[in-house]
Amino acid sequence: MRGSAEAHELVAPGSLDAVLELLALEPGQWTPIAGGTELMVAFSAGRLNAPKLVSLWGIPDLRFIETTVESVAIGAGATFLDLRADTVLAAELPLLARASSWIGSIANQSRATIGGNLVNASPAADSSPALLAYDAEIELVSVRGRRRIAYREFHTGYKQNAMAADELMYAVHVPRRFARHRQYLRKVGTRRAMAVAKVALGATALLERGVVREMRLGAASLTPFPTRLYRTEAALVDQPVTRETVRAAREALLGEVRPIDDIRSTVEYRRRVAANLLEEFLLELRQERAQS
Amino acid sequence: MSARRSAIHFTVNGERRAVQAPPMKRLLDVLREDLRLTGTKEGCGEGECGSCSVRMNGELVNSCLVPALQAEGAEIQTVEGLALDGRLHPLQQAFLERGGAQCGVCTPGMLMAAAQLLDHNAHPTLPEIREALAGNLCRCTGFIRIFESVVAAAAAKMDERASEAVLEQAHNAR
Ligand SMILES: Cc1cc2nc3c(=O)[nH]c(=O)nc-3n(C[C@H](O)[C@H](O)[C@H](O)COP(=O)(O)OP(=O)(O)OC[C@H]3O[C@@H](n4cnc5c(N)ncnc54)[C@H](O)[C@@H]3O)c2cc1C
Ligand code: FES
Ligand code: FES
Numbered sequence: 001m002r003g004s005a006e007a008h009e010l011v012a013p014g015s016l017d018a019v020l021e022l023l024a025l026e027p028g029q030w031t032p033i034a035g036g037t038e039l040m041v042a043f044s045a046g047r048l049n050a051p052k053l054v055s056l057w058g059i060p061d062l063r064f065i066e067t068t069v070e071s072v073a074i075g076a077g078a079t080f081l082d083l084r085a086d087t088v089l090a091a092e093l094p095l096l097a098r099a100s101s102w103i104g105s106i107a108n109q110s111r112a113t114i115g116g117n118l119v120n121a122s123p124a125a126d127s128s129p130a131l132l133a134y135d136a137e138i139e140l141v142s143v144r145g146r147r148r149i150a151y152r153e154f155h156t157g158y159k160q161n162a163m164a165a166d167e168l169m170y171a172v173h174v175p176r177r178f179a180r181h182r183q184y185l186r187k188v189g190t191r192r193a194m195a196v197a198k199v200a201l202g203a204t205a206l207l208e209r210g211v212v213r214e215m216r217l218g219a220a221s222l223t224p225f226p227t228r229l230y231r232t233e234a235a236l237v238d239q240p241v242t243r244e245t246v247r248a249a250r251e252a253l254l255g256e257v258r259p260i261d262d263i264r265s266t267v268e269y270r271r272r273v274a275a276n277l278l279e280e281f282l283l284e285l286r287q288e289r290a291q292s
Numbered sequence: 293m294s295a296r297r298s299a300i301h302f303t304v305n306g307e308r309r310a311v312q313a314p315p316m317k318r319l320l321d322v323l324r325e326d327l328r329l330t331g332t333k334e335g336c337g338e339g340e341c342g343s344c345s346v347r348m349n350g351e352l353v354n355s356c357l358v359p360a361l362q363a364e365g366a367e368i369q370t371v372e373g374l375a376l377d378g379r380l381h382p383l384q385q386a387f388l389e390r391g392g393a394q395c396g397v398c399t400p401g402m403l404m405a406a407a408q409l410l411d412h413n414a415h416p417t418l419p420e421i422r423e424a425l426a427g428n429l430c431r432c433t434g435f436i437r438i439f440e441s442v443v444a445a446a447a448a449k450m451d452e453r454a455s456e457a458v459l460e461q462a463h464n465a466r
Contacts, residue, residue, distance in 0.1 A: 002337075003316075010315035010361050033359070037339060040357035043316065044337045053316070057362045081351070105427020106405065108339060110351040111358070 003043040012055035016062060016141070019054055020168065024143040027165035030054045034062075034077055035111035037104070038120045062115070062170070065089070071176055073139075076115025076169040080127075081106070083114065093174055095130035095185040095202055102126045102187065115169040118151075121159050121225055123260060128226030129202030130185055132218025134174050141170035148173070155225040158260070181206050181214070182288065184281040188273050199270050201277040205236075205285060212236045212245075212285075222257040222274050231256045232278065246282045250275045302366045304329070305373030315361035320344045322360045323370060331371040331400045335429070342428030345401035346370045352408040354427075371400035374407060382445040383407055392441030394432035402428045406442045416446060418461050436465065 010033070013019050023030055031050035033039050034057055042048040056062055062077030067088045074083065080100040083089055090097045103112045103126055117127045118138070136151040140163055151172070154162050163169065187200035199221050206214035215236045217229040235252040239245040259270045297312045304327060311326040323329045323346070335343035337356050344356040347369040374381040383406050386392065393399040402425065409416055409424035416424065421442050430438060440462050447459065 005314035005316040005318070005321075005359075008314075008316040010359055012315075012361050012364065033362075036357050036359060036362070040318070040359065041338050044318075044356065053359075055359075055362055104339070105342065106408070106424055107342060107345050107352045107354045107427050111353055 003046045003048055008043070008048065008051060008053055010053045010055060012057075014059065016059055016168075019056065019059070020141065020143045020166070022054055023166045023168065026052075032056050032119075032168060034113040034116045035079065037108055037112045038116060056113075056115075056168070062168075067176075069176070071173045074114055074172045074174065076118075076171060077113050080109040080112050080114065080117075084109070088176075092176055092179060093130075093134060095133060095183050095204075096127065096174065098185055099126045099130045099202075114172055118154065118172070119161065119163070119169055121155055121161055123158070123223065123225055124198070124200075124221045125226055126187070126200065126220065129187075129200045129218035129220050131172065131174070132226060132228050133183070133185070133202035133204045133216045134178055135204075135216060136175075137173040138169060139171040139173060140164075140167045142167040146170060152228050155227065158224040160225075178204050182281075182285055184284065186277050186280070187220075188277070199273045199277065201274060201281070203278075203281050205281075207241070207285060210240050212239055212241060217278070219257065219274065222259050222270060224258075224260050229253060229256050236282075241282055241285045246279055246286075249278060249282060253278050298361060300360050300364050302363050302368055304368045305370060311360070313360050315359060317360045318356055319346070319348075319358040319360055319363050319368075320355040322363075323355060323368075329370050329372050333397050333400055335397060335401075340427075340429070341398070342401040342405060342425075343398055345404045345428065347404060347408060352405055369404070371403055374403060381407065382448045383410070383442065386441040386445040386448070387438070390441045390444055391437045392433065398428055398430040398432075402430065402438060406445070409442070410446055414446060415458075416442070417458065418443075418465060436462070439465075 030052050033053045033055055056077055062075045064075040065078055065086050066073045072088055080103040083100040103109050117125050131151050137148050138151050138154050139146055139148050149162055156162055181204040184203040189198040202218040204216050215233045217233055219229055220226050232249055232252040235249045253275050254271055257271055257274055259267050298315045299312055301310045311322055313322055323332050333343040335341035339354045339357045344354050345352055346355045348366050383403050405425050405428050421439050443458050443462050
């Protein structure tokens with residue numbers, strides 16, 4: 001059944017403050033719509049459960065990318081084409097630039113926003129593994145003010161997050177201290193550009209004389225919501241990257257991931273692919289060590 | 293029903309237009325039904341096929357996923373706006389000459405995506421053409437004639453030798 005336009009109200013107050021006022025007045029009543037590449041698909045299919053929508057598209061206060069010494073601030077309304085065009089992201093945060101190029105076609109990337117990707121919270125969201133690996137922070141905003149939380153604490157359950165009913169996502173802050181880290185991002189899916197991820201792993205690692213000092217692993221499609229793989233990280237930190245470490249890390253990962261069972265692929269397949277991706281990254285680290 | 297009609301103003305193919313429409317009406321339907329610009333096609337209605345691609349404020353978008361109100365004040369270009377003064381756009385000419393269109397359902401979106409590419413990259417490589425058109429599906433041509441048409445249109449502006457090399461590349465990909 002196709003959705004009926006008459007069944008939904010849509011307003012466009014045009015400024016961030018005006019949207020926040022509306023959310024504060026009737027918390028939980030209004031659904032924000034940014035690029036609409038999630039919500040309009042649901043609308044077309046007649047399964048959009050949102051009688052009142054408020055547009056964020058075209059609000060300049062939400063669409064920016066600003067660089068400071070410590071971090072890059074990406075407005076929640078920045079599109080993935082905006083991210084791909086940013087030179088600092090391309091040079092210093094290549095995992096995020098690469099993930100941006102995966103979010104569907106050019107016509108999709110010109111509308112799809114980073115805020116929409118994260119708030120929609122698909123377990124397969126393509127920007128999540130990179131943002132987890134980079135230890136990003138999320139800035140939320142409401143009439144009550146702004147607050148920041150670690151991205152790793154943003155998702156709290158399947159399709160649940162730490163935002164209050166009167167809040168919007170304002171920005172994503174990505175620290176610029178990863179230049180010396182080894183970085184990795186790979187997604188295994190049926191069709192690279194257009195398919196929603198089957199399994200994706202993002203990673204940053206800092207090594208000192210062959211010993212892992214820092215390790216951050218971000219996964220998509222391996223857990224009911226995007227999350228760090230803390231137990232696998234713990235199996236690696238303060239260890240030299242030996243065969244034994246690789247084996248222990250594989251074991252930890254297999255014990256840690258629990259993909260939601262859906263038709264996209266079997267749980268066992270995903271777990272094995274994830275373990276192989278991890279091993280691929282760790283072997284890269286070993287090789288670099290051997291060469292240096 | 294809560295939603296009234298809103299007056300929505302935008303520029304379509306250089307002309308100022310105003311429509312009265314529910315704000316959640318898809319831009320695709322506004323173009324086809326309210327403005328009778330039926331060049332823009334509906335394939336999937338889900339953002340997957342690109343038949344409905346138009347340009348909005350200089351960016352390629354799938355009009356099936358744009359609520360009309362989000363087009364307020366925008367500059368829209370549809371396939372009807374590609375030809376200038378009755379002369380076909382080089383892309384249209386190339387699609388015509390090289391069999392880039394068969395049934396034609398994908399063609400308007402394909403032309404818009406290709407026009408967007410050539411405006412930003414006058415000398416695209418085959419991989420760049422593939423990426424730019426990856427969101428536009430065609431059931432008829434098998435894509436190669438489409439890629440060749442884009443190369444030929446670009447070649448109309450390119451220096452002779454560079455164009456020959458890329459055409460050969462496209463041909464070898466057959
Ligand atoms: C053909 C196609 C292919 C796709 N391919 C991929 C892919 O490969 N990988 C992938 O990850 N995704 C993919 N997507 C999904 C989608 O494009 C992305 O998730 C996109 O980033 C969503 O952003 P949006 O602005 O369009 O979201 P919208 O549809 O506007 O909103 C999505 C959700 O986020 C909320 N929201 C948006 N902005 C804010 C904000 N600032 N504060 C609070 N809430 C907010 C909305 O209320 C809604 O719940 C694809 C979609 C399509 C149609
Ligand atoms: S009809 Fe819009 S993408 Fe298929
Ligand atoms: S020409 Fe028929 S779908 Fe492309």
